[in-house]
Amino acid sequence: MDVRQGAEAVVGVAIAALWRSPDAVRPVDAPALGSPADVGAWVAGMDADQQVGDGVLSQLLLGERVLVTEVRPDGWAHVVAVEQPSALDPRGYPGWLPTSQLTPAGVDTDATPRVVVDATVTALHAEADGPVALPGVVLGTRLTPAGHPVDGWHPVHAPGHTRPLWLPAAHVVSVPTAAPTPEQVLTVATRLVGVGYLWGGLSAYGIDCSGLVHLVWRRLGVPVPRDASDQASAAHRVPLGSERAGDLYSFARPGSRIHHIGIVTAAAPDPTERRMLHACYRRRRVLEEPLTTERTATLVGAHRI
Template sequence: MTIHDSRLHAFRPDLADARLEGQVAAQRFVAGRPARITASVADVRKAGRPDSGLNTQLLHGDDVLVFDEAEGFAWLQAERDGYVGYVSSADLAPRTFEPTHLVTALRTFVYPGPDMKFPRGGQLSIGSRVAVTGFAETRGTSYGILPSGEAIVLQHLAPLGTTADDFVAVAERLIDTPYLWGGFSAFGIDCSGLVQLSMRMAGNNVLRDSDMQEASLGTLVDAGPDFSRLERGDLVFWKGHVAIMTDTENMIHANGHTMTVAREGLRAAIDRIGYLYGGPTGFRRP
């Protein structure tokens, strides 16, 4: 049997993805059942328990394959980045209406109808996908109408396939977002989540965790003895951490020091982080 990362391949001693038959050991192999995230943000946990730790999150409209359901949790794999984990079954539904639009505002509200004066019924993060089946205008504001009859301000949406020109600019829009371990939304995000979400909005689907990103993204960069060879968009990696260069001297990262997405000088960050985690382990240019 070959070695597979359990974060990216669905296998347990009792059950595994049918696509892995002959590659991993399991008592039974099953094909994944297609489903879609309907919650605003769905927590992906290490185990199917409410007290289990958070590994990542999925956004409204994300497609998944479900391999097992028990005690209110679904064991699944995200189709966009391949991440495997446990999600509350209440956050899932069959794939019915295909998404047509992407949320491009950092955060937006879902109203029970096309009127911003209605009490909000929910909220969505940047990167969420929705199906717009109609349009309406109220007092000069345009809305996209969802299959449920709910409405979202049309200015906060863009047709699916729309991409940002600069992933760093997307990350900069997320400054002051609260830090959340495993977070992947404008409501809370972690360091590798910031890289992944920003790149997703620029049309580049990348792997989730910082070690995966360091092993797979772009090309290695020789930063030079004084780091003068770094450019905007380069990624700086530490053990368990990643930051995005905004220019030759400064970076942006979601971090536990400020507990936000924040700007910081590269050299100051290296000095501050060094005593706990050592120096940078690598530099990559996506």
């Protein structure tokens, strides 16, 4: 059955890039377009400037639901990523991706995934301890169990596969149902320190500032918007000086929208002691650091999810 306009579909590759337009694709982006997509090779093949090109809006993870709004004969589909809230569209984040990276939504589309990948990167196997069937599955990917763990391996349903696939049971946990604690937020976020900066990135292969926030809370079972300005708008503002670890700092230049966001790592009633963990465009990686004087000059608020 083909992917159809007006119907729901799900992402059938480990990571699918959501593009601003098919025309935004560059020759260096070829590894990201296949099925399976080789995101590791894609990121490794780009230089630092290519990694911050604006052609990619976001990334979608295996099993993520989309509404297909257009299917073109050249192999591209316009979709709305319904699991990534956005002010751009009340239904979710809009963009383009290759139709080959989608699979029609099955009858179990409404089944609630009960486990989430906790490893930064793992793989799904054809059988327990068997050959790899789907590499590059990343932190925050939500899956539906296909049974109970067996000998340290967990069976799960995967889009486009009729038989269950398997991954190490230690690489998945139950999707949390309680509100995350600040400690849990920082534990997940700290595991991504050192990941390279990738515009539109949403994985341990590369990530941007709002992608880091979205992914951390996704892993913890809390849906948040994809873009920094939307994340700040959706959270509760708290007075500067009363922020605590696990809150967010947002940044904007005078008269402009919020352009950067980071996770507070320590309560700081003294403005000179503020620290955050963030995906830094200038230093091109995820790091934890004190707010510089220049950064503090653009600090516009603190927010709590």
